[in-house]
Amino acid sequence: MKDKTSNLIRNLINSSNSIVAVLIAFLIGGFMVLLVGESPINAYSAILKGAFGSPTAIRNTVRFAIQVMLMAYSFSVCNRCGYFNISQEAQLYTSALAMVFVSFWTEGLPGPLRLVLMILAAAAAGALTCLIPAVAKFKLGVNEVVVGVMLNYLTKFICQHLIAFSPIAAKRTSSIVSIEIPEHIPVPVITVGAVLIVIAYAFILRSTIPGHRLTVTGKNKQFAQASGIDATKVLLMAAVTGGVLSALCCMGEILGYFHMIYNEFAAGMGTDGMTAAFIGNNTPIGMMFGSLLLGALKSGSVLLSVLTEVPTELIDCVQGLIMFFATIKFFNAAQIDLKRRRVVE
Amino acid sequence: MMDWISLLELGVRHAAPILLIAMGCLLAQKVSIFNLALEGFTLFSCFFAVVGAFVFKNVWMGVLCGVLAGVLTAVIYSVFILQLQVNPVICALSINTLVTGLTRYLLKPIFNTSGRFVMPSELALPTIHIGFLDSIPVVSVLNNKSVLVYLSLLLPFILYYVLFHTEFGLNMRITGLNEEAALAAGVNTKKVKYTALLLNGALCGLAGAELALSVYMFNVGMTNGRGFTALAAVTLAGAHPLVALGTCMLFGVSESLSIQLSTSGYSAYLLGAIPYAMALTAALLPRIIRLVSNNMKKKSAERQAIELHSN
Numbered sequence: 001m002k003d004k005t006s007n008l009i010r011n012l013i014n015s016s017n018s019i020v021a022v023l024i025a026f027l028i029g030g031f032m033v034l035l036v037g038e039s040p041i042n043a044y045s046a047i048l049k050g051a052f053g054s055p056t057a058i059r060n061t062v063r064f065a066i067q068v069m070l071m072a073y074s075f076s077v078c079n080r081c082g083y084f085n086i087s088q089e090a091q092l093y094t095s096a097l098a099m100v101f102v103s104f105w106t107e108g109l110p111g112p113l114r115l116v117l118m119i120l121a122a123a124a125a126g127a128l129t130c131l132i133p134a135v136a137k138f139k140l141g142v143n144e145v146v147v148g149v150m151l152n153y154l155t156k157f158i159c160q161h162l163i164a165f166s167p168i169a170a171k172r173t174s175s176i177v178s179i180e181i182p183e184h185i186p187v188p189v190i191t192v193g194a195v196l197i198v199i200a201y202a203f204i205l206r207s208t209i210p211g212h213r214l215t216v217t218g219k220n221k222q223f224a225q226a227s228g229i230d231a232t233k234v235l236l237m238a239a240v241t242g243g244v245l246s247a248l249c250c251m252g253e254i255l256g257y258f259h260m261i262y263n264e265f266a267a268g269m270g271t272d273g274m275t276a277a278f279i280g281n282n283t284p285i286g287m288m289f290g291s292l293l294l295g296a297l298k299s300g301s302v303l304l305s306v307l308t309e310v311p312t313e314l315i316d317c318v319q320g321l322i323m324f325f326a327t328i329k330f331f332n333a334a335q336i337d338l339k340r341r342r343v344v345e
Numbered sequence: 346m347m348d349w350i351s352l353l354e355l356g357v358r359h360a361a362p363i364l365l366i367a368m369g370c371l372l373a374q375k376v377s378i379f380n381l382a383l384e385g386f387t388l389f390s391c392f393f394a395v396v397g398a399f400v401f402k403n404v405w406m407g408v409l410c411g412v413l414a415g416v417l418t419a420v421i422y423s424v425f426i427l428q429l430q431v432n433p434v435i436c437a438l439s440i441n442t443l444v445t446g447l448t449r450y451l452l453k454p455i456f457n458t459s460g461r462f463v464m465p466s467e468l469a470l471p472t473i474h475i476g477f478l479d480s481i482p483v484v485s486v487l488n489n490k491s492v493l494v495y496l497s498l499l500l501p502f503i504l505y506y507v508l509f510h511t512e513f514g515l516n517m518r519i520t521g522l523n524e525e526a527a528l529a530a531g532v533n534t535k536k537v538k539y540t541a542l543l544l545n546g547a548l549c550g551l552a553g554a555e556l557a558l559s560v561y562m563f564n565v566g567m568t569n570g571r572g573f574t575a576l577a578a579v580t581l582a583g584a585h586p587l588v589a590l591g592t593c594m595l596f597g598v599s600e601s602l603s604i605q606l607s608t609s610g611y612s613a614y615l616l617g618a619i620p621y622a623m624a625l626t627a628a629l630l631p632r633i634i635r636l637v638s639n640n641m642k643k644k645s646a647e648r649q650a651i652e653l654h655s656n
Contacts, residue, residue: 032450035451035454036453036454037454084434086434136628136629136632139636140629140632140633140636141632142628142629142632143379145379145381145434146379146576146580146624146628147625147628147629149381149573149576150577150580150621150622150624150625150628151621151625153570153573153577153618153620153621154618154621154622154625157614157615157617157618157621158614158615158618160614160617161612161614161615161618164612164614165612268442271438271441271442274435274438275439275442278435309453311449311450311452311453311459313446313447313449313450314446314450315446316442316443316445316446316449316450317443317446317447317450318446319442319446320439320440320441320442320443320444320445320446320447321439321443323435323438323439323442323443324425324436324439324440324443327431327432327435327436327439328425328429328431
């Protein structure tokens with residue numbers, strides 16, 4: 001019982017870190033609004049209205065929140081075992097390409113079969129892309145960040161090439177996009193699916209053997225190895241899970257909203273997920289709040305430029321500031337724990 | 346047929362900012378800091394180089410402001426990662442996000458425009474004409490460049506000397522190789538790391554000034570991945586300054602080639618991917634070869650043991 005309360009306190013301390021970070025970011029953002037000669041209250045109420053003011057606004061907020069949340073979970077599951085999943089954008093590009101190519105090649109097959117094939121191809125592509133830096137790190141000893149960053153740019157250029165000069169290119173003069181795919185998934189299905197994924201993720205992490213192995217390996221690799229867990233296998237499985245989660249995010253975007261590949265559609269999505277993961281301190285519920293915050297900022301930014309003179313880029317600045325401060329430990333849970341123990345003694 | 350002299354000339358011009366950033370990146374790499382914030386450093390310097398030049402009506406004040414902006418971001422970055430022990434990758438990514446947003450945002454209150462700001466053309470970085478270079482066939486592509494381009498071409502040699510022939514360079518290399526040993530040998534490793542990062546910021550500042558003031562304008566996102574290209578160049582060169590000069594030149598020429606190709610309707614995207622593909626290969630291939638050769642050695646040792654037994 002005592003252990004549970006101290007756990008609760010630790011969680012509270014950790015989340016207060018994120019809250020302070022978010023507050024500081026909004027405070028600095030407010031000063032930036034003053035710089036343009038507008039009132040910060042007007043600007044923030046415009047964002048709030050844009051995010052929750054109408055059914056359409058709420059729908060947009062939910063859409064962005066789901067997108068950010070899946071990316072956050074993808075980042076966090078890898079981060080738990082010390083693998084920095086920075087190649088998320090590459091995973092999005094490859095799984096999008098896999099979907100469009102499968103849809104292009106399987107013309108004539110019945111619709112549901114095509115959809116299943118596309119989903120499988122996307123998941124496989126995402127997982128494989130996520131595995132490249134992971135294998136480089138755990139088998140070859142190369143820094144995964146180097147490999148991940150290079151992979152992001154490489155796939156971005158390859159994707160641009162393919163949607164401009166290949167059978168899947170839509171020959172339009174105005175912009176480079178891929179051909180439109182006929183398969184759709186209705187938006188409510190995506191929403192429900194995302195919620196189910198979140199519940200499953202939290203359940204697996206908390207109360208199943210693979211989740212326990214992941215936690216143990218993440219905390220101490222040597223200890224895990226000594227207690228009979230094949231650490232490398234667990235780490236690679238985490239990378240596969242991360243890749244599949246990114247691919248799921250991509251499926252939601254392409255099958256639910258875009259129905260084609262836009263040029264650089266994944267730009268910045270990896271950073272969004274990372275920010276949400278840091279706001280939420282890698283806990284399932286915390287990340288949900290983090291992605292809701294970022295989703296609201298994204299959908300609220302639309303009204304910001306309509307109702308006020310403030311440039312929409314305020315959102316980018318606030319997000320950067322949140323990320324900046326979310327990594328600082330204002331209150332260190334371990335230290336406070338130690339102090340409490342000393343007082344008790 | 347493509348005019349390869351003009352290709353080379355454009356290549357030198359494109360290589361200069363990449364080279365300046367790469368030299369900064371190399372210094373950070375030498376003290377084993379993998380700096381992903383190069384893009385942010387450079388973009389911030391681009392913006393403030395334009396601000397400085399426009400406010401003071403003097404291009405050299407612009408260069409100074411650019412360098413100061415680069416150093417400022419470097420100070421923030423280094424305090425966060427060295428003093429507050431924040432994860433360097435996350436800190437770098439947040440600097441990049443923040444700078445991208447901030448430079449877009451500040452265009453409104455400072456210049457009252459959005460997207461881009463073009464200055465009068467007399468605020469461009471002046472070019473230097475060296476008479477005798479015209480008479481030499483290929484070297485003439487180096488003529489009529491700004492002073493920062495010449496500096497960028499000299500810098501690898503200066504860095505080579507500093508790194509391998511001075512005590513400061515030795516301190517830097519030992520800090521990167523083994524921090525405990527450096528500490529034991531009486532090197533103030535924190536000071537060395539700060540110096541390397543601040544120099545990195547200053548060099549990114551010069552790169553930003555060259556990038557923005559050579560075309561006397563600021564464009565949102567005008568660094569356009571150059572920070573990461575420089576990172577790829579340094580990775581490919583194994584953090585050796587003279588090899589990095591070669592790789593940066595290669596990437597500069599490939600950039601100008603991709604511009605020429607895209608104007609004539611070919612796909613330039615695959616050319617853009619070359620730096621990253623090469624850097625990826627350079628990072629992975631040696632390790633793969635070592636792994637395979639180790640496995641083979643192990644097998645041959647086993648075979649020897651078997652042969653020994655059967656005899």
